Amino acid sequence: MWIEIDFRDKRPLYEQIASKIEEMILRGVLSKDEALPSVRSLAMELSINPNTIQKAYSTLEAEGLTYSVSGRGSFVADAGGLLPKKREEIFRELDGIMQKAKVIGLTRLELMAYIQGDVKSSPGRTKAKEESDR
Amino acid sequence: MWIEIDFRDKRPLYEQIASKIEEMILRGVLSKDEALPSVRSLAMELSINPNTIQKAYSTLEAEGLTYSVSGRGSFVADAGGLLPKKREEIFRELDGIMQKAKVIGLTRLELMAYIQGDVKSSPGRTKAKEESDR
DNA sequence: CAAGTGTACTAGATCAACTAATACACTTAT
DNA sequence: ATAAGTGTATTAGTTGATCTAGTACACTTG
Numbered sequence: 085m086w087i088e089i090d091f092r093d094k095r096p097l098y099e100q101i102a103s104k105i106e107e108m109i110l111r112g113v114l115s116k117d118e119a120l121p122s123v124r125s126l127a128m129e130l131s132i133n134p135n136t137i138q139k140a141y142s143t144l145e146a147e148g149l150t151y152s153v154s155g156r157g158s159f160v161a162d163a164g165g166l167l168p169k170k171r172e173e174i175f176r177e178l179d180g181i182m183q184k185a186k187v188i189g190l191t192r193l194e195l196m197a198y199i200q201g202d203v204k205s206s207p208g209r210t211k212a213k214e215e216s217d218r
Numbered sequence: 219m220w221i222e223i224d225f226r227d228k229r230p231l232y233e234q235i236a237s238k239i240e241e242m243i244l245r246g247v248l249s250k251d252e253a254l255p256s257v258r259s260l261a262m263e264l265s266i267n268p269n270t271i272q273k274a275y276s277t278l279e280a281e282g283l284t285y286s287v288s289g290r291g292s293f294v295a296d297a298g299g300l301l302p303k304k305r306e307e308i309f310r311e312l313d314g315i316m317q318k319a320k321v322i323g324l325t326r327l328e329l330m331a332y333i334q335g336d337v338k339s340s341p342g343r344t345k346a347k348e349e350s351d352r
Numbered sequence: 353c354a355a356g357t358g359t360a361c362t363a364g365a366t367c368a369a370c371t372a373a374t375a376c377a378c379t380t381a382t
Numbered sequence: 383a384t385a386a387g388t389g390t391a392t393t394a395g396t397t398g399a400t401c402t403a404g405t406a407c408a409c410t411t412g
Contacts, residue, residue, distance in 0.1 A: 096399080096400060096401085097401075098400085098401090110321050110322050111321055122356075122358085123357080123358070123359090124358095125356095132401085132402090133401060133402045133403070134402095134403095135401075135402075135403085136401065136402080138358080138359075141358085142359095152357095152358060152359090153357085153409090153410085154357075154358050154408070154409050154410080155356085155357050155358065155408075155409030155410035155411080156356095156409080156410060156411085157356090157357060157410095158357090158358075167322055167323070170322045171322065171324060174318055174319050174322070174324060175332055177318075178315060178329065178332060178333065181308060181311050181312060181315065182333065184304075184308055184311075187241055187245055188304045188305065189301070190305060190308060192333050192334060195312065195333050196330045196333050196334060198309055199312065199316065199326050199329050199330050200326060200330060230369060230370085231369080231370075232369080232370090256387070256388060256389085257388080257390090258387080258388080259387095266370090266371090267370065267371045267372070268371095268372095269370075269371075269372085270369085270370065270371080272389080272390075272391095273369090273370095276390095286388095286389060286390090287378090287379085287388085287389080288377070288378050288379080288390070289378030289379035289380080289387085289389065290378080290379060290380085290387095290388060290389080291387090291389075292388090292389075354411100354412090355410100355411085355412085356409100356410085356411080356412105357408100357409075357410070357411095358407105358408090358409080358410105359406100359407080359408085359409100360405100360406080360407080360408105361404100361405085361407105362405085362406105363402100363403080363404085364402080364403080365400100365401080365402075365403100366399100366400080366402100367398100367399085368397100368398090368399085368400105369396100369397085369398085369399105370395100370396080370397080370398105371394100371395080371396075371397100372393100372395080372396100373392100373393085373394085374392080374394105375391080375392080375393105376389105376390080376391080376392105377388100377389090377390085377391105378387100378388075378389080379386100379387085379388070379389105380385100380386085380387080380388090381384105381385090381386085381387100382383100382385080382386095
């Protein structure tokens with residue numbers, strides 16, 4: 085009903101699952117205090133070992149995105165307070181990219197132009213995709 | 219004399235080494251046709267197994283950044299032709315960041331502002347560092 | 353009580369990364 | 383020619399992360 089596993093993805097399964105749930109939480113697809121699928125049921129659905137799901141849920145809880153109640157289940161935490169941290173994470177990544185860009189002579193202006201326009205020299209992106217970005 | 223290994227870095231050693239050499243090549247620190255340290259000497263210097271250096275050099279050669287001559291050594295290739303490819307790589311990374319940003323409501327404008335200003339809310343960056351960026 | 357929940361633990365399989373040792377063909381300097 | 387240094391290949395073993403498998407326990411709910 086939910087997630088599908090991408091086997092071309094080389095990240096560990098538990099990380100892949102955790103990041104997809106994280107995205108749904110941040111997007112608001114999953115509301116505060118909403119119950120996540122049980123460890124066993126999601127494991128069954130994805131044909132994966134329950135321990136792997138358990139690990140994914142553990143990392144989510146460790147990051148404050150969910151909370152667990154023994155005997156009841158795992159639930160979505162309040163995502164609002166986590167946005168500043170996520171924002172920092174993204175800026176940190178951006179720092180790394182800017183450093184790489186500088187090495188090959190890509191200026192800040194060119195990066196900004198790419199972000200603004202988006203279209204230029206990115207074969208994977210189509211007009212249609214562009215539209216769907218809203 | 220050259221590279222130092224960062225053990226806090228969780229990437230594989232060979233990748234870490236390769237990327238540092240790659241950066242030096244793209245920066246122009248290493249000129250075209252300049253000889254790299256021999257597999258054995260660099261291994262000795264870094265207290266690392268020669269096979270690990272060998273793997274780093276292999277990946278560099280596979281990416282077209284170096285070329286090897288049996289019995290003579292490994293040398294820096296012409297980096298000029300590789301810039302477009304690297305540029306694409308960076309834009310691809312930028313696409314990923316933009317997607318993450320959109321999820322948490324970070325606008326393109328905010329990303330652009332960060333690139334332009336750079337300073338805001340990045341605790342690791344100091345005025346001094348900013349200056350050294352040239 | 354029974355079923356479903358999170359959680360913990362042990363055990364084994366698999367794979368990538370790394371170390372270790374050895375070998376071969378080549379080039380260069382002596 | 384010899385020796386030293388080079389890239390390259392091969393085999394073997396270690397380690398750690400990932401994943402599967404099975405079991406167990408305490409908890410909550412109907």
